[in-house]
Amino acid sequence: MTYQALMFDIDGTLTNSQPAYTLVMRQVLQEYGIGFTAAQAQKTFPMAAEQAMAELGIPADQFDHFQARYEAVMADHYGDIQLYPGIETLFANLPQELKLGIVTSQRRNEMETGMQPHATVMSKLAVAISADDTPKRKPDPLPLLTALKRVNVAPDKALFIGDSLSDEQTAAAAGVDFGLAVWGMDPNAAHQRVAHRLNHPDDVLQLLK
Structure with a gap:
């Protein structure tokens, strides 16, 4: 893909x-x-x-x-908050031509403070959309669509990777493929609209080959 x-x-x-x-x-x-x-x-x-x-x-x-x-x-x-194992390696090895971004329900101050120790990830981002950046939040598609508009990528050319039903619903509403981060998901969640089940961050790299 x-x-x-x-x-x-x-x-x-x-x-x-x-x-x-x-x-x-x-x-x-x-x-x-x-x-x-x-x-x-x-x-x-x-x-x-x-x-x-x-x-x-x-x-x-x-x-x-x-x-x-x-x-x-x-x-x-x-x-006390750490990146999941494999995330730093993933971001270090993603193709440079890919536009990378964050779409979160965190407020901007929370996002920037919490991710500050993880400069290796943040330095790779082309866009970061927080709860303060759009009038609607996930699972409304607006935050994800706003991020894609800022990097000039069509929804059908993007993959949104998340762990929650809210993330799945956001992707579906935006017309974006959803990659389920199985490493962090709610084990009781019944995900239904999943383009890719990703058991480990390494699976993202395999998907892109």
């Missing part, structure tokens, strides 16, 4: 960030007198911040305060 662009989700695809997310959310929610189960962590992890807060019963007028607390607590845990 010939692709001109590869777009990646971050959480659960590039980085193994769910353990840190769960720890931080549990601490911040405790301040609100709200518990946080493993099932809730699994469900809210791929959501945009506002979606997760609404799901957990945080009033809309508290969203900004909650997000500020989340970012403050997470600042102490970014060092």
